[in-house]
Amino acid sequence: MASILPQVRGFAEAVAPHAEVCTDSALLAERGRDYWGVGGVASALVRPRSCQTIAPIVALAAAHGVAIVPRGGASNCSGGMLPAPGQVLLDLSGLNRILDIDAQRRCARVEPGVINADLQTATAPYGLCFSPDPVSAPLSTVAGNIIENAGGPHALKYGVTYNHVLSVEVVLPDGSVRTFAADDEGPDLLGLFIGSEGTLGIITEATVALRPVAAVTHSLMGAFATARAAADTIAAIIATGVVPAALEWLDRAGIAGLEQFYDTGYPLDADSIVLIDVDGTAAEVRRDQAVVERVLRQRATEVRIAETADDRAALWFGRLNAPNSVVQSGKGFFIGDVTVPRDRIPEMQEAIQATAERHRDGLLFIAVCGHAGDGDLHPTTFFDKDNPLAPGALVAANNEIIDAALRLGGTITGEHGVGTEKIEFMSKRFTPVEIAAQRAVKAAFDPAGLLNPGVMLPVRAAGEPDTPVFGAAVYDALTGRLPHNTSAALTTGGNTDISVNLGNLSLVVGAEATVASVGSFLREHGASCAAIPPTGGERTVGALVATAAGAERDAIRHALLGIDVAIIDGGRPARFGAETRKDVAGYDVKRLFVGAHGAYGALVALIFTITVQVADI
DSSP: OTTSOHHHHHHHHHHTTTEEEEOOHHHHHHHTBOTTSOBOOOSEEEEESSGGGHHHHHHHHHHHTOEEEEESSOOOSSSOOOOOTTEEEEEOTTOOOEEEEETTTTEEEEOTTOBHHHHHHHHGGGTEEOSOOOTTTTTOBHHHHHHHTOOOTTHHHHOOGGGGEEEEEEEOTTSOEEEEETTOSSSOHHHHHTTOTTSSOEEEEEEEEOEEOOSEEEEEEEEESSHHHHHHHHHHHHHTTOOOSEEEEEEHHHHHHHHTTSOOOOOTTOSEEEEEEEEESHHHHHHHHHHHHHHHHHHOSEEEEEOSHHHHHHHHHHHHTHHHHHHHTOSEEEEOOEEOOGGGHHHHHHHHHHHHHHTTTTOSEEEEEEEGGGTEEEEEEEEOTTOTTHHHHHHHHHHHHHHHHHHTTOBSOSSSOOTTTTHHHHHHHSOHHHHHHHHHHHHHHOTTOOBSTTSSSOOOOTTOOOOHHHHHHHHHHHTTOOOOOTTSOSBOSOOOOEEEETTTTEEEEETTSBHHHHHHHHHHTTEEOTTSOSSOTTSBHHHHHHTOOHHHHHHHHHHEEEEEEEETTTTOEEEEEOSOSOOOSSOOGGGGGTTOTTTTEEEEEEEEEOEEOOOOO
């Protein structure tokens, strides 16, 4: 321990009663990198003896001025765990007990290091499951799923991790302990914490919602001559009112690339294939499968149906084993993550392949797979590790892909997170005002900047404004002292516009449109929105959101996709969220405006997810 910095040495000595401390260089290097090989080396590794010792460990780190980098399953794909000398790696992977499964209430209480797949195995005998199912489930922890707001193939129907967290017990960077719950009143601090990439606090315990495993699941595959035909088919399926349990995409380069490593069984002459799950009761699956099959047969060049477990496993094998094949290929690779509106997928795919062609001297190919129902694509770039042109080509290609996604109305990350890999793009995704608001969130939770430093937020730019009133309101909410200012404006701008995108299942409404007018509009379009109540018709939708409580607040939490606001500091315009269903770029600031009574600013417009009635066959 003689070679480490004095403050780390002092911390290590003080923390010994609460944790195992290791300074072995080999172990630090091994535990400091993720599954993809990205990482760094901390000065020490700390393994808490129990969840109850995390708070004193963090308090001691704060007292010694030592930065902490939390580590769970280390399956992150964005450089979100990047320890450095002078920092301490807090390894939570050993805190992996499932504390309780309550089948009647359909929830589970777990320690932070519980592996997603282990929770699925434990809940299966009860006929239940934890809905988030990222491909990393055999590696990723439940706490990791929460701080990344993980999605997965079945997020289209069942939602992302946010939709399945009931509460978390959290140690804040000063060592204090807070519980954030879905049914708290006022600003949605639980929602703000979810997806915060380990920068706001450390989860010591989580209570997550479980759902019944569907009685029946059938799978279908459609092959298409063009990406446009595939995308139009996806929109047509969604517009019928059927929401598939999963709706996955694989392009021609992806099919051909995977075929180099194993026999996928997918048609090699297709430009794109779409894999679809429908689930529910036998009657629901019979109904939904008929609708989906009808749409596929009208548009696809080939349709396959898999109803038995073996046939389904064979149909999905190529897609679900794509990450393993990437690692086993022996090639250099980079797995991207961008989200665009569903109808812009073909243009995004064209942009990706044009990028691959421009950089063919340095890259082998770029395969595109992803969650087509959410517009969340994972362009995976392959290259020869000994090609001197590869590093420059990889950086240039990634920049071009990000720029294309933003140009098409998308975002820089749908589920992998910003980490360190996408920090440079935050200033493209967000305005200076929007970044300032996010920086105020970090400062309210972690004023010393000691928790997972260097992740998510870019270096402050010259044009970034101060947002002291916004930041003070975040701190007041965190400490339970946020007052209801009855004179605060709830809405502004006079926006009463209403529009709906049935193919994208999204609704955009002006904050000053009335509940009655929105309800009438939805009925005319055969749609419904859980956030719009059947009563209280003369209230504005903005006021509904800003004063939400109880059941209305819960419905809004799950339906809200984005907001346009005038930030309390100077009334500057900002947008948080979008029409994309998956977006984990930065802190989920829109959550603060739910039930906040105008404390953070006035609402201008809101974006919600909707449902439509299933069409008759």
